[in-house]
Amino acid sequence: MRVAREQVGRIAELACLALDETERETMACTLNAILDYVELLERVDTSDVPAMAHVLPPWDAMREDEPGPTLSPEEWLDHVPSRTGPFPMVPRFVEE
Amino acid sequence: MQLRDGVLCLAEGMRRGECSAVELAKAALERIALLDDALGCFLTVTPETALAQAEAVDRARARREDLTVLAGIPMALKDNLCTRGIATTCASRVLEGYAPPYDATAWTRLRSAGAVLVGKNNMDEFAMGSSTENSAFGPVANPWDLERVPGGSSGGSAAAVAAGEVVYALGSDTGGSVRQPAAFTGVVGLKPTYGRVSRHGLVAFASSLDQVGPIARTVADCALILQVIAGRDPLDASSVPVDVPDYRAMLEAGVRGLRIGVPREYFGPGVDPGVADCVREALDVLVGQGATAEECSLPHTGYGLAAYYLLAPAEASSNLARYDGVRYGRRADGRHTPRELYALSRGQGFGPEVKRRLMLGTYALSSGYYEAYYLKAQKVRTLVSRDFQAAFERFDLVAGPTTPDVAFRRGECSGDPLKLYMADALTIPANLAGLPAISVPCGFSRSLPVGLQLVGRAFDEGTLLRAGHASQQAASQWRRSPPVAAGGKGAAT
Numbered sequence: 001m002r003v004a005r006e007q008v009g010r011i012a013e014l015a016c017l018a019l020d021e022t023e024r025e026t027m028a029c030t031l032n033a034i035l036d037y038v039e040l041l042e043r044v045d046t047s048d049v050p051a052m053a054h055v056l057p058p059w060d061a062m063r064e065d066e067p068g069p070t071l072s073p074e075e076w077l078d079h080v081p082s083r084t085g086p087f088p089m090v091p092r093f094v095e096e
Numbered sequence: 097m098q099l100r101d102g103v104l105c106l107a108e109g110m111r112r113g114e115c116s117a118v119e120l121a122k123a124a125l126e127r128i129a130l131l132d133d134a135l136g137c138f139l140t141v142t143p144e145t146a147l148a149q150a151e152a153v154d155r156a157r158a159r160r161e162d163l164t165v166l167a168g169i170p171m172a173l174k175d176n177l178c179t180r181g182i183a184t185t186c187a188s189r190v191l192e193g194y195a196p197p198y199d200a201t202a203w204t205r206l207r208s209a210g211a212v213l214v215g216k217n218n219m220d221e222f223a224m225g226s227s228t229e230n231s232a233f234g235p236v237a238n239p240w241d242l243e244r245v246p247g248g249s250s251g252g253s254a255a256a257v258a259a260g261e262v263v264y265a266l267g268s269d270t271g272g273s274v275r276q277p278a279a280f281t282g283v284v285g286l287k288p289t290y291g292r293v294s295r296h297g298l299v300a301f302a303s304s305l306d307q308v309g310p311i312a313r314t315v316a317d318c319a320l321i322l323q324v325i326a327g328r329d330p331l332d333a334s335s336v337p338v339d340v341p342d343y344r345a346m347l348e349a350g351v352r353g354l355r356i357g358v359p360r361e362y363f364g365p366g367v368d369p370g371v372a373d374c375v376r377e378a379l380d381v382l383v384g385q386g387a388t389a390e391e392c393s394l395p396h397t398g399y400g401l402a403a404y405y406l407l408a409p410a411e412a413s414s415n416l417a418r419y420d421g422v423r424y425g426r427r428a429d430g431r432h433t434p435r436e437l438y439a440l441s442r443g444q445g446f447g448p449e450v451k452r453r454l455m456l457g458t459y460a461l462s463s464g465y466y467e468a469y470y471l472k473a474q475k476v477r478t479l480v481s482r483d484f485q486a487a488f489e490r491f492d493l494v495a496g497p498t499t500p501d502v503a504f505r506r507g508e509c510s511g512d513p514l515k516l517y518m519a520d521a522l523t524i525p526a527n528l529a530g531l532p533a534i535s536v537p538c539g540f541s542r543s544l545p546v547g548l549q550l551v552g553r554a555f556d557e558g559t560l561l562r563a564g565h566a567s568q569q570a571a572s573q574w575r576r577s578p579p580v581a582a583g584g585k586g587a588a589t
Contacts, residue, residue: 008455018436027455030452034456037514044399049478051475
């Protein structure tokens with residue numbers, strides 16, 4: 001087994017996902033089944049093959065550094081789940 | 097006049113005064129009201145927007161303004177394309193009720209061309225799936241058999257076009273999500289070259305693979321839509337400054353002299369014999385019109401699926417990190433630390449398939465596993481791309497089935513993600529290589545539609561459209577209407 005049940009908790013922590021006990025159990029099984037399948041890539045000799053960085057030849061995607069139109073702060077803040085005035089509300093993360 | 101008549105016919109009807117844009121919009125809305133309880137293609141229907149846009153087109157026509165062929169034609173957008181002030185949920189509880197403050201560029205361009213938006217289509221949550229069973233708001237049924245899936249992840253868009261609820265729709269294709277549902281529902285689906293169509297306003301899944309593409313009943317309609325949405329967009333740095341040719345003018349060029357490579361790997365074990373027969377017959381028709389077809393090999397095809405299911409989840413795990421319950425979207429109730437808030441908001445909001453892929457992607461990128469999984473997959477991606485480069489030294493197109501089999505029954509693959517992933521095995525290679533590809537209906541196996549897939553050189557959508565159009569013109573099966581159980585009986589018009 002590539003991913004032990006305990007490891008699922010660590011991966012979920014890295015992925016910032018709260019999983020319940022049943023989900024952790026199922027996740028270990030499905031992740032291992034998928035990882036067993038992708039093991040077939042080991043059969044491919046890639047010793048002299050570069051990793052793909054971009055599917056197309058690179059081009060100059062830079063633009064002039066000029067200001068353009070943008071949304072107003074109010075339009076952006078309209079979607080914040082919790083706010084006070086012009087500020088998004090978040091849980092306290094600095095101790096008093 | 098029916099919505100299934102297609103863009104050109106309806107545009108001509110409006111020009112002659114045989115119908116108006118408002119009448120077409122009402123026809124689409126009535127059809128959605130009649131069929132969509134059974135089909136589930138729409139997450140949001142926008143009657144006010146549609147009628148206002150249609151009235152504007154009719155007024156412009158009355159003033160004798162120049163109008164595009166898309167003006168007044170009712171259409172829909174997959175629900176991962178941002179629409180200002182209109183809900184864009186990606187079929188996820190995480191974005192339930194979210195109405196973006198801006199439009200996707202592809203939609204901006206269509207709207208400027210006079211398109212009439214009747215609603216947003218159901219899909220697999222965050223475009224992760226091949227059956228549209230992974231929507232948080234319920235599955236979509238295949239108009240050809242309501243017990244079967246329409247494919248995915250753009251299943252709502254493809255089924256809506258197949259059932260004649262709209263004339264066309266825009267979907268997105270990361271590993272086959274436009275072509276596979278198009279094949280399963282008997283319509284045309286085009287994935288343009290990576291960079292051909294702006295991704296601005298397309299909610300990101302796997303950014304090196306995602307591409308917006310049209311779904312319509314005919315290749316000719318897809319050409320008209322691509323004409324409008326293609327081209328460089330300053331808002332998407334990955335959109336490429338390459339000229340957009342006149343696709344409509346290229347349609348009638350025929351296939352005489354076209355060299356088609358037929359990879360033997362696309363007809364291997366796992367491909368249904370009925371599907372293979374349909375595709376071979378369609379290729380014979382093109383040969384009869386002057387093309388040549390010769391067997392070839394894309395030797396790394398069998399590794400594409402495995403590479404994709406490492407790369408796409410890895411990119412998704414990064415892209416979907418933005419759904420933290422702070423700036424927009426679902427926020428978990430109660431008092432929590434920031435870390436708990438993120439994890440609970442995401443844990444409560446994402447569905448099982450999204451969680452699975454986020455976990456897989458996080459694992460593949462995590463310390464100690466990056467080289468074995470992510471880097472290895474990127475190297476295999478290079479080899480898949482080289483296979484195509486070699487083929488295109490000898491051929492103008494590569495052709496094969498879009499899917500290994502016809503549409504499967506709902507629930508048949510649930511509980512076995514790998515079995516479901518196999519439905520993408522033949523579409524994924526074009527995404528890995530960034531190449532344009534199209535699925536064109538080419539017959540039926542067990543009374544269900546089969547798709548012929550054509551893959552072309554980068555930015556050579558014109559040749560794909562030309563060959564696809566020739567194939568469609570020579571056949572008549574695609575004109576058949578799917579039986580749609582409206583109230584248990586009846587057939588689609």
